[in-house]
Amino acid sequence: MSEALIVEGVHKSFDKLEVLRGIDLTVGEHEVVCLIGASGSGKSTLLRCINLLEPIQAGRIVVGGVEITARNVDLDEIRRRIGIVFQSFNLFPHMTVLENVTLAPRKALGQSRAEAEAQTTVLLERFGLADKRGEYPDRLSGGQQQRVAIVRALAMQPELMLLDEVTSALDPELVAEVLDVIRELAAGGMTMVIATHEMGFARDIASRVCFLDQGAILEQGPPAQIFSAPREERTQQFLQRIVDAGRL
Amino acid sequence: MIVTRSPGWDAFKAYFLDGKIYRDSFPEILSAFWLNVKLFCVAEVFILPAALFVAVLRSLPGPVFFPLRALAILYADLFRGIPTILVISILGFGMPALGLSWMPSSQFFWAVVALVLVYTAYVSEVYRSGIESVHPSQNSAARSLGLSHGQALRFVVLPQAVRRVIPPLLNDFIGLQKDTALVGTLGVVEAFKQAQIDQSATFNGTPYLVAATLFVLITIPLARFTDWLIARDRKKQSAGRLA
Numbered sequence: 001m002s003e004a005l006i007v008e009g010v011h012k013s014f015d016k017l018e019v020l021r022g023i024d025l026t027v028g029e030h031e032v033v034c035l036i037g038a039s040g041s042g043k044s045t046l047l048r049c050i051n052l053l054e055p056i057q058a059g060r061i062v063v064g065g066v067e068i069t070a071r072n073v074d075l076d077e078i079r080r081r082i083g084i085v086f087q088s089f090n091l092f093p094h095m096t097v098l099e100n101v102t103l104a105p106r107k108a109l110g111q112s113r114a115e116a117e118a119q120t121t122v123l124l125e126r127f128g129l130a131d132k133r134g135e136y137p138d139r140l141s142g143g144q145q146q147r148v149a150i151v152r153a154l155a156m157q158p159e160l161m162l163l164d165e166v167t168s169a170l171d172p173e174l175v176a177e178v179l180d181v182i183r184e185l186a187a188g189g190m191t192m193v194i195a196t197h198e199m200g201f202a203r204d205i206a207s208r209v210c211f212l213d214q215g216a217i218l219e220q221g222p223p224a225q226i227f228s229a230p231r232e233e234r235t236q237q238f239l240q241r242i243v244d245a246g247r248l
Numbered sequence: 249m250i251v252t253r254s255p256g257w258d259a260f261k262a263y264f265l266d267g268k269i270y271r272d273s274f275p276e277i278l279s280a281f282w283l284n285v286k287l288f289c290v291a292e293v294f295i296l297p298a299a300l301f302v303a304v305l306r307s308l309p310g311p312v313f314f315p316l317r318a319l320a321i322l323y324a325d326l327f328r329g330i331p332t333i334l335v336i337s338i339l340g341f342g343m344p345a346l347g348l349s350w351m352p353s354s355q356f357f358w359a360v361v362a363l364v365l366v367y368t369a370y371v372s373e374v375y376r377s378g379i380e381s382v383h384p385s386q387n388s389a390a391r392s393l394g395l396s397h398g399q400a401l402r403f404v405v406l407p408q409a410v411r412r413v414i415p416p417l418l419n420d421f422i423g424l425q426k427d428t429a430l431v432g433t434l435g436v437v438e439a440f441k442q443a444q445i446d447q448s449a450t451f452n453g454t455p456y457l458v459a460a461t462l463f464v465l466i467t468i469p470l471a472r473f474t475d476w477l478i479a480r481d482r483k484k485q486s487a488g489r490l491a
Contacts, residue, residue: 051392080394090389094407103403104393136484156393 037212083153143174280442303375378409
């Protein structure tokens with residue numbers, strides 16, 4: 001199995017606040033890695049660093065064999081290969097669903113309008129959104145908006161998808177439709193790094209689960225081991241709080 | 249009531265509200281007013297893109313663009329600081345006085361240049377506030393898809409920013425329309441200058457009222473039109489959301 005993503009000794013600070021304190025993580029092709037941990041443990045920051053939305057202070061990140069944290073790399077070219085979906089959807093409110101999805105393929109990849117729209121139509125149909133192509137984001141439910149955001153990222157045909165708590169802003173009854181989309185992606189062999197608070201989902205879908213604590217990966221392993229027999233005390237405490245809250 | 253019973257009301261009425269003088273001076277002032285219309289129309293055509301350009305310069309990220317940002321800030325500070333009438337006077341009297349043959353000597357030309365310089369500074373600030381009002385996550389989303397800074401600005405940030413600042417843009421456009429009256433100080437006969445001429449001829453202030461009427465006749469429909477534009481845009485983006 002070749003490596004889709006290698007993260008080595010990554011440090012990230014916002015002014016004096018050190019958010020990532022030396023992260024090491026390797027993700028193989030077609031692997032689905034779930035990042036769990038309390039809010040503020042650095043999950044989202046790590047994803048933003050992998051997509052180069054945040055500059056890092058130390059360490060290196062390699063995607064598909066290319067060191068993306070090297071100097072003089074083309075940031076835009078790298079971001080085209082890595083899809084990211086945010087907690088708050090971040091759809092473009094002044095564009096229809098179709099325009100949201102086709103914008104980057106047309107402008108960043110230089111596809112023709114017809115080409116981009118044909119590809120988008122296939123994706124929208126696959127995720128049950130074909131009838132929404134002409135709608136503006138404000139007219140869609142949260143679940144539909146998040147599915148559109150996933151389709152928008154997929155339209156760039158990324159080799160790696162980063163999902164940042166994509167169900168955290170959704171009403172509970174809308175979570176399932178989004179998780180189903182992610183399950184389908186995993187089944188299709190998409191390499192993914194998923195920051196999530198949905199422990200049941202992580203247990204189902206992850207090939208590996210990483211527990212982040214205070215900006216470092218404290219423990220990682222197959223979901224069965226992490227969720228039933230965590231070795232670290234802090235992992236146990238974290239999972240106990242989740243169980244107590246009735247979320248696992 | 250308070251006004252009409254004031255001690256000076258009759259004198260005021262005779263001085264400003266003379267129906268005959270109003271009718272007599274109207275055609276002349278109207279034809280002079282076309283110059284105001286030409287001034288603000290021509291100026292606005294240059295102001296809108298130039299101001300957007302200045303605002304974009306100010307939004308360029310990173311230390312590389314510091315000189316450009318500094319230049320844009322200096323420009324905006326300078327021309328918002330100098331009273332419009334001074335800019336008009338300095339350019340309108342000063343430039344033709346240089347006697348350079350290649351330089352246009354028309355005062356209309358320099359009046360437009362002065363108005364463009366002043367209002368571009370104001371309007372660039374309006375655009376800038378619009379750009380800053382678009383949440384940074386919109387830019388992140390655009391960049392994360394592999395769009396360049398320029399593409400994110402062009403396709404994602406600016407369309408949202410400009411929509412939001414249409415009301416203040418209109419506000420500045422109305423300000424520009426009114427400030428075209430300052431061009432009269434150059435001796436160019438526009439509506440205010442013509443009203444002054446008529447006032448001196450008749451010793452009656454009613455011509456000023458004529459000029460005021462003309463300005464208002466332009467600005468009110470424009471304000472309603474903008475309201476309609478905004479309402480239409482809002483409807484398009486969120487119709488059915490509450491349905």
